[in-house]
Amino acid sequence: MGRHSCCLKQKLRKGLWSPDEDEKLFNYITRYGVGCWSSVPRLAGLQRCGKSCRLRWINYLRPDLKRGMFSQQEEDLIISLHEVLGNRWAQIAAQLPGRTDNEIKNFWNSCLKKKLLKQGLDPTTHKPLTEAQVKEENKNIETPPVQIPFSQGLSAATTLASSQGSALLLSHDSNFYDGGLTAEATREVFVNKTLDPLLSYFEFQMGVSQSDYDSSLSHYHSAGLKQFDQNHLGTNSSYGFSSMPSLTNSDHGNVSVTEFSDNNSASNMSCLFMNEVKESSSNSSNNVSNYPVGGAGAGGCQISNMMESAAGFSWDGDNKMDSLFQFDSVKSEEIKTSSWQLQTHGSINFNGYPITSLSEDLTGPNFDVFQQI
């Protein structure tokens, strides 16, 4: 197996995406949706391979990306899911609306792994480290890991959860949480995908019933959806991007929705979807050249820069970003009845767009909830 045929063609650009390329891809996808990725570059006028375009859209340009720092709940959930699923990042991402597998994978490798090690847990097995492993880790980590006796009744994982003040009870040998769902059953849930992902997500995470969904979701989406209609869980309800409400219902200027922070990805198109951003330290003279050109290094999100970059895009006329989407916080009624929609010169829904994790999980027959838009 070699490269994809599309990648064999000469003169294809590689590396970081320029604002111009982003604009082209974004414009194309929002106008025509996703069809055949291999033809997207040609039709969008890009010197990229289809895979690259797909990746860029999924990990960066997709409007439903949440971005920002991971909340404690998300963190706990990732750890729990990782214990069940291992490095199946796409499946893990499927349970975290607005997060990409790449993002979660990076977060795991850069943060959570170390965190578990510091807690004396093997990040692969989620079991307490052996003496030898602990010694090995002690060499690498200055901070002494938490020593967790093997004989202790509570699992180390549970200890971890409680030490983090988490409401989530991580797996012991048999039970994931008080509800009594066994680890095996939970594994069934996620591996065989037999349950409503959103419901199972919240039940799994919080041990809540569907009736508690509102509060869970509002917590999860922080300042996002304040009155997420429970009808979204109904059998006849409409689903689009699972995290779309958060975006759509964002208050203007409510930066906390996406929790921009220093750790936030700098190159974040989602920034563009905010009508208002942090006061940009009066450095409004930034130009497109300030568009994040690096990976993490461009940290700090340079929101003002991003907005400048957005302005640099040749959005024609009323096709500007903030009119592109329904951002008004008063649009919750519309959210209830319609899927998340684009508001260009008419409406474009994202039926054809890759959703959330873009894994097969969300489109599989067992995930009806995601199929209804």
Add this chain to the structure above:
DNA sequence: AAAATCATCAACCGCCAGATG
């Protein structure tokens, strides 16, 4: 102040599986 090291994450690579001809 400069060099070295670390942390982060966007993007690439290689592989796999399903679809298609």
Add this chain to the structure above:
DNA sequence: CCATCTGGCGGTTGATGATTT
């Protein structure tokens, strides 16, 4: 069937800014 194409996934790399020496 077989070959090829394509989408998707997980592992890895490399560029960059931040931090430490």
